Amino acid sequence: MILFLQNILRFIILILVQMFVLNNIRLLGYINPYIYILFIFALPVKFSRPLSLLLAFILGLIIDMFSNTPGMHTFATVLIAFLRNPVINLYTSIEEGANPEPSFYTFGVAGFVKYIITLVLIHHTAFFILEIFSFIGFGYTLIRIILNSLVSIIIILGISLLKKK
Amino acid sequence: MGKLFAFIVRYSIVLLFLLLEIIAFSMVVKNNGYQQSVFFSSSNSIMASMYSISNSVIEYFYLKSTNDGLAVENIELKNQIIKLQNQIDVYNHSKKYGSVKINPDKEINFIYAKVINNSTNKLLNYITINKGKRDGLYPDMGVINEDGVVGVVSNVSEKFSVVIPIINPKIQINSKFAHNNYSGPVQWDGHDYRYAKLNDIARHVKFADGDSVVTSGYSKSFPEGLLIGIVNKHNIKESDAYYDIRVKLCVNYRTLTHVQVINYSNFNEQQNLEKSVE
Numbered sequence: 001m002i003l004f005l006q007n008i009l010r011f012i013i014l015i016l017v018q019m020f021v022l023n024n025i026r027l028l029g030y031i032n033p034y035i036y037i038l039f040i041f042a043l044p045v046k047f048s049r050p051l052s053l054l055l056a057f058i059l060g061l062i063i064d065m066f067s068n069t070p071g072m073h074t075f076a077t078v079l080i081a082f083l084r085n086p087v088i089n090l091y092t093s094i095e096e097g098a099n100p101e102p103s104f105y106t107f108g109v110a111g112f113v114k115y116i117i118t119l120v121l122i123h124h125t126a127f128f129i130l131e132i133f134s135f136i137g138f139g140y141t142l143i144r145i146i147l148n149s150l151v152s153i154i155i156i157l158g159i160s161l162l163k164k165k
Numbered sequence: 166m167g168k169l170f171a172f173i174v175r176y177s178i179v180l181l182f183l184l185l186e187i188i189a190f191s192m193v194v195k196n197n198g199y200q201q202s203v204f205f206s207s208s209n210s211i212m213a214s215m216y217s218i219s220n221s222v223i224e225y226f227y228l229k230s231t232n233d234g235l236a237v238e239n240i241e242l243k244n245q246i247i248k249l250q251n252q253i254d255v256y257n258h259s260k261k262y263g264s265v266k267i268n269p270d271k272e273i274n275f276i277y278a279k280v281i282n283n284s285t286n287k288l289l290n291y292i293t294i295n296k297g298k299r300d301g302l303y304p305d306m307g308v309i310n311e312d313g314v315v316g317v318v319s320n321v322s323e324k325f326s327v328v329i330p331i332i333n334p335k336i337q338i339n340s341k342f343a344h345n346n347y348s349g350p351v352q353w354d355g356h357d358y359r360y361a362k363l364n365d366i367a368r369h370v371k372f373a374d375g376d377s378v379v380t381s382g383y384s385k386s387f388p389e390g391l392l393i394g395i396v397n398k399h400n401i402k403e404s405d406a407y408y409d410i411r412v413k414l415c416v417n418y419r420t421l422t423h424v425q426v427i428n429y430s431n432f433n434e435q436q437n438l439e440k441s442v443e
Binding site for chain 1: 177178181182185186188189190191192193194215219223
């Protein structure tokens with residue numbers, strides 16, 4: 001029950017922060033970090049996969065409605081929700097029967113950082129390619145992907161650091 | 166059939182994933198449709214109301230620059246009003262007498278200035294403003310803001326000026342009651358930055374608390390009728406010939422940011438004439 005409430009609260013707070021703070025940042029004209037995906041990252045490892053896909057869909061849809069980007073965030077978010085479990089299996093070895101929430105403590109520092117970096121890169125790549133919707137001017141898109149991912153990763157890792165065991 | 170079900174169950178997650186991604190992707194592709202644009206656009210009423218809340222917060226960060234802009238615009242409008250009034254006077258006069266004339270005491274305009282130093286807690290308070298000789302300022306010009314009279318310019322350098330406000334006992338502002346023209350000087354008594362004293366009002370003058378005190382127009386610094394303050398309290402002892410009147414000043418010196426300097430075009434002419442008599 002506590003876990004449930006915690007996640008609901010996280011869902012709402014992340015959307016509000018994303019909409020009213022981060023979407024108003026236009027650093028260097030490129031950088032608009034997306035941290036709402038932290039919700040997907042922080043779901044427990046053995047969380048029901050169909051449910052996590054549906055939650056990702058709803059989360060992406062809400063962000064899309066706020067930022068007038070129909071379908072783009074939805075696509076990218078569902079993609080990382082699907083790829084989350086393979087990535088976790090790739091970088092960590094969770095004991096049979098355990099169901100931890102991903103964090104520095106449960107994954108180890110290296111494992112957690114790799115996990116975040118991989119998924120943020122996938123999400124941002126999918127999103128920015130959909131936003132441009134062509135491979136024309138790919139250099140510009142690449143710069144955007146790299147800079148935005150860098151900032152998003154730093155912010156997400158920073159927030160994760162705050163979390164107690 | 167059984168094999169199909171087994172297949173669906175086995176790959177249900179992949180199928181759900183593909184379904185959701187197809188929905189999302191079709192939204193990306195078909196985002197020109199009217200329904201979609203209504204559904205997604207921020208004119209969507211919930212989004213709109215949330216954005217208006219967030220805007221009302223963000224607005225506060227821009228209040229300062231908005232204020233500056235409005236103050237400058239205000240000065241321009243005031244100058245235009247004075248010009249138009251003078252033109253109306255000229256027109257009426259020429260209709261009556263067939264000749265053209267502007268009343269010399271009405272040839273004024275305003276110069277915008279920002280307060281960069283200010284004190285209210287001393288006996289001798291001064292205000293520094295960011296306009297000086299190169300902007301056309303000279304000593305003895307009147308200084309007002311949108312609430313009323315602030316003070317008089319005393320010293321002028323190339324880029325800055327020092328203003329003596331009413332809350333400095335060194336100056337007296339010649340003033341009068343708006344309703345019956347009895348005049349007397351307003352001077353600060355050094356106690357409270359919100360109040361000053363109006364002197365030399367004789368025993369027989371009729372007035373009440375709440376009457377407005379305005380400039381008399383007997384000085385070169387201020388034209389007639391600018392608000393100085395409002396009578397707050399008055400009393401008179403049996404033995405005195407003059408009232409003891411406390412005036413609530415209209416200008417709040419604690420929050421002073423913008424002022425307007427009155428530029429009187431005939432200042433020198435009037436001053437020379439008055440000097441030649443002495």
